[in-house]
Amino acid sequence: xxxxxxxxxxxxxxxxxxxxxxxxxxxxxxxxxxxxxxxxxxxxxxxxxxxxxxxxxxxxxxxxxxxxxxxxxxxxxxxxxxxxxxxxxxxxxxxxxxxxxxxxxxxxxxxxxxxxxxxxxxxxxxxxxxxxxxxxxxxxxxxxxxxxxxxxxxxxxxxxxxxxxxxxxxxxxxxxxxxxxxxxxxxxxxxxxxxxxxxxxxxxxxxxxxxxxxxxxxxxxxxxxxxxxxxxxxxxxxxxxxxxxxxxxxxxxxxxxxxxxxxxxxxxxxxxxxxxxxxxxxxxxxxxxxxxxxxxxxxxxxxxxxxxxxxxxxxxxxxxxxxxxxxxxxxxxxxxxxxxxxxxxxxxxxxxxxxxxxxxxxxxxxxxxxxxx
Numbered sequence: 286x287x288x289x290x291x292x293x294x295x296x297x298x299x300x301x302x303x304x305x306x307x308x309x310x311x312x313x314x315x316x317x318x319x320x321x322x323x324x325x326x327x328x329x330x331x332x333x334x335x336x337x338x339x340x341x342x343x344x345x346x347x348x349x350x351x352x353x354x355x356x357x358x359x360x361x362x363x364x365x366x367x368x369x370x371x372x373x374x375x376x377x378x379x380x381x382x383x384x385x386x387x388x389x390x391x392x393x394x395x396x397x398x399x400x401x402x403x404x405x406x407x408x409x410x411x412x413x414x415x416x417x418x419x420x421x422x423x424x425x426x427x428x429x430x431x432x433x434x435x436x437x438x439x440x441x442x443x444x445x446x447x448x449x450x451x452x453x454x455x456x457x458x459x460x461x462x463x464x465x466x467x468x469x470x471x472x473x474x475x476x477x478x479x480x481x482x483x484x485x486x487x488x489x490x491x492x493x494x495x496x497x498x499x500x501x502x503x504x505x506x507x508x509x510x511x512x513x514x515x516x517x518x519x520x521x522x523x524x525x526x527x528x529x530x531x532x533x534x535x536x537x538x539x540x541x542x543x544x545x546x547x548x549x550x551x552x553x554x555x556x557x558x559x560x561x562x563x564x565x566x567x568x569x570x571x572x573x574x575x576x577x578x579x580x581x582x583x584x585x586x587x588x589x590x591x592x593x594x595x596x597x598x599x600x601x602x603x604x605x606x607x608x609x610x611x612x613x614x615x616x617x618x619x620x621x622x623x624x625x626x627x628x629x630x631x632x633x634x635x636x637x638x639x640x641x642x643x644x645x646x647x648x649x650x651x652x653x654x655x656x657x658x
Contacts, residue, residue, distance in 0.1 A: 286603035287539075288593055290550045292320050298615035305553045308561040309607075312568075315580075317613045317655060319604040321620035322628050323592065324648060326599040336382045336590030336602075337514075339629040339647040345388060346447065348647045352388035355632045355646060359639050360512040365461065368469045371512040372504060374400055374497050376490070379518030382590065386454055393516070397479070397496040404504055405477045413470050420463050430456065475507040490525055491559075498563035505579060506570055523552045537594025560587055564607060577610070584609035584635055602628060609638055610657045619653070626653065 286305060293300040302310055309316060324339045326332050335341050337354035345352040353361075356371060364370030373383050373391045383391040394400045408416065434453065441449055482496040494515075501513045519534040529536070529548045536552060539545035567580035575582055588604040591597065606613075619626035629649035636643050638657060 286553050286589055287546060287549050288601070288603070290553070291603045293318065293616040296320070296616045296618045298613075300616045305550060305557055306605075308554065308558045309564075312561070312564060312607060313615075315607055315611075315613050316615070317606045317611065318616045319606075319619050319626070319631065320616065321601055321618060322604055322626040322631065323600050323602045324590075324628055325625065328597050328599050330597060332597075332599045333590035334381045334384075336380075336588070337632075338384065339627070339632070339649075342388050349645075350647055351386045352384045353386040354382060354384045354391075355629075355636060356383055356512055356514055357385055357391060358636060358641065358643075358646075361458070362639065362641050363511045365465055367508055367510050368465075368472075368474070369404070369504070369510040370462070370465070371514070372400075372404070372501060372510050373514050373516075374501065375516035375518055375521075376493055376497075377518045377520040379520045380516045382516070383514050385458065387452075391514075397482075397493050397500070400497060400500055401477070401479050404500055404509060405474050405479075407473050408470075416470055417467065420467050423459075423463055475503070475509065477503050490521070490523065491555075494559045495562065498559060499566065502563055502566045502570075502579075505567070505583060517556050523555065526551055526555050534594075539595055541595070557587075560585075567608070580608040581610050582608070584638055586635065600625065604628065604631070606631070606635070606655070609635075611638070612656045612658065614655070631655070 290303050290305040293303055293306075295301075299313070302313060306318070324332075324335055326335065326341075332341070337356055338350070338352060340348055340352075342352055350358070360371035371383075371391065373393050375393050375395055378393045378395055381390050383393075385391065394403060434449065434456075438446070438449055477500065479496055479500070482492050482499070486492065497515060501515060504510050504513065519532075519537070521533060523529045523533055524531075529551055531545065531548055533552055536545055536549035539549055564580055564585060567583055568578045570579040572579050572582045585607040586604070587607070588602055590599070590602065592599060592601045592603065627648050627650055629646045630651055631653045633643060633646050633649050633652040634655050636646060637652065644652070
């Protein structure tokens with residue numbers, strides 16, 4: 286996000302939101318915008334993979350949580366209670382931010398129709414049988430692997446034991462996925478009508494993202510899942526938005542030229558508009574058996590793994606948190622003694638709010654004191 290149009294000029298509550306964040310003005314009292322927080326990384330390409338876990342894949346072996354992104358920690362925590370542990374959606378594949386402990390990228394669904402089929406289409410009786418047969422066959426394979434694993438472990442070196450431990454963790458997680466799939470195969474999915482997004486109109490970028498966010502919102506409402514990521518990759522074409530004529534990536538390298546910067550701000554304002562529309566929908570849904578709206582009970586993180594694209598800066602990342610029942614603080618100067626806040630400190634706070642008993646996460650040095658009622 287272009288810093289001059291994302292961060293308010295002053296700190297504290299009731300600050301004036303800059304142009305990019307204006308679509309969220311209705312939510313200003315339930316927002317926390319963080320200045321001076323990042324992963325303390327050297328500037329450069331390829332750092333976006335660390336956005337949700339704070340570390341690069343090459344450094345993962347030195348950390349207890351390894352490559353796992355914090356959204357997937359949440360998915361692991363609640364996955365057995367819902368049909369889909371998580372949803373990962375975008376209109377292009379490109380941002381590799383959502384990962385398992387072994388560094389495997391969580392698959393991104395890039396077609397709204399495919400996302401609809403995945404979430405809301407019920408399989409036929411024949412398809413259900415094939416799915417159950419496949420689960421049984423996979424269990425058979427896992428049983429054989431377990432026998433081979435036990436034999437190999439006896440003669441493994443210390444380094445190999447670490448690799449085998451990662452592999453064993455992966456197998457256990459896959460077993461849980463299989464069992465979760467089995468229990469849901471016989472249950473019908475909720476119904477959702479996607480036709481309104483495309484009735485008598487040619488699909489546009491706005492229609493597609495509206496459809497994605499609406500499906501995610503309804504998946505939360507019906508408890509299909511409790512974790513979702515929606516990405517805006519640099520490969521998405523924004524030229525249908527006025528006055529954009531360049532690629533998204535080209536606009537980030539703007540050299541602070543006003544015309545090019547204006548195109549970038551238009552793209553980023555569009556993204557915030559899509560987020561705002563989704564949050565308004567969540568805010569309109571009463572929380573079932575709870576207090577407030579679904580938004581009040583949903584933790585929303587928006588941000589980027591890059592601070593300023595023009596210089597590939599990985600410092601002072603654009604981060605905001607909404608909803609979640611937090612006592613929000615407006616625009617926060619998160620620096621302490623001249624040092625930026627480790628973003629993983631905020632992730633610890635969000636993980637704890639989600640219900641995980643976790644006091645650290647990768648590069649964290651503590652947690653950020655964002656209180657909730």
